[in-house]
Amino acid sequence: MKNIxxxxxxxxxxxxxxxxxxxxxxxSNIEELxxxxxxxxxxxxxxxxIKVARNDxxxxxxxxxEDGDEVAFLPPASGG
Amino acid sequence: xxxxxxxxxxxxxxxKLTLDDECGGFVCFEGWVRNxxxxxxxxxxxxxxxxKLAEKEGNxxxxxxxxxxxxxxALCTHRIGTLAIGDMAVWVGVSAAHRDAAFxxxxxxxxxxxxxVPIWKNxxxxxxxxxxxxxx
Numbered sequence: 328m329k330n331i332x333x334x335x336x337x338x339x340x341x342x343x344x345x346x347x348x349x350x351x352x353x354x355s356n357i358e359e360l361x362x363x364x365x366x367x368x369x370x371x372x373x374x375x376x377i378k379v380a381r382n383d384x385x386x387x388x389x390x391x392x393e394d395g396d397e398v399a400f401l402p403p404a405s406g407g
Numbered sequence: 408x409x410x411x412x413x414x415x416x417x418x419x420x421x422x423k424l425t426l427d428d429e430c431g432g433f434v435c436f437e438g439w440v441r442n443x444x445x446x447x448x449x450x451x452x453x454x455x456x457x458x459k460l461a462e463k464e465g466n467x468x469x470x471x472x473x474x475x476x477x478x479x480x481a482l483c484t485h486r487i488g489t490l491a492i493g494d495m496a497v498w499v500g501v502s503a504a505h506r507d508a509a510f511x512x513x514x515x516x517x518x519x520x521x522x523x524v525p526i527w528k529n530x531x532x533x534x535x536x537x538x539x540x541x542x543x
Contacts, residue, residue, distance in 0.1 A: 334457070336527060337529075380457070380525075383459040383463070385460070385464075399457060399460070401460075402539070403541065404521065404522060404526055404542065405526070405528045405540040405541065405542055406456075406485055406497065406520060406524055406526030406527070407496065407497050407517065407520060407521035407526075
């Protein structure tokens with residue numbers, strides 16, 4: 328089991344009703360972690376618009392996660 | 408350099424930092440909070456960022472601008488937190504020897520910041536409701 332901190336931003340905070348979660352998981356990559364997280368989502372977000380980051384770096388959905396990682400799910404940017 | 412700011416943007420200070428004796432052109436863009444969006448009357452905006460990644464991505468965009476255009480200096484500051492109508496939300500300034508590079512680099516930095524830097528805008532409308540703004 329890995330301990331992972333998950334961060335949600337923007338409208339994803341509302342979908343998960345939280346800005347972060349600390350969880351224990353057996354998911355091996357971000358894709359699997361996301362599928363696991365969907366079970367606790369209040370609605371299903373538009374996945375293809377979400378970017379993911381691991382330990383403050385953008386990464387792919389297939390990126391492996393390790394114990395102690397911080398994984399962020401980012402909706403499309405709307406700054407400016 | 409790109410940075411996030413929780414405090415009002417001091418455009419005079421930023422301009423002084425961007426001007427350069429070797430440059431004949433200075434181009435600046437200021438983004439201001441307006442009182443309406445997509446048919447709704449806006450009361451205020453709340454900007455949220457993923458700070459570490461936002462500063463990293465913002466600085467990457469400025470590096471790209473230096474690679475693409477013949478510019479001498481480039482700065483961008485983006486506000487976070489709650490902003491009222493008439494507050495400045497983003498400032499981009501570029502100095503270059505000649506105007507063409509300065510105009511193009513300023514546009515490039517602004518467009519890339521809006522689409523790539525993890526910053527999100529929550530609009531609060533005068534009807535009491537609020538909502539996250541989708542990418543334009």
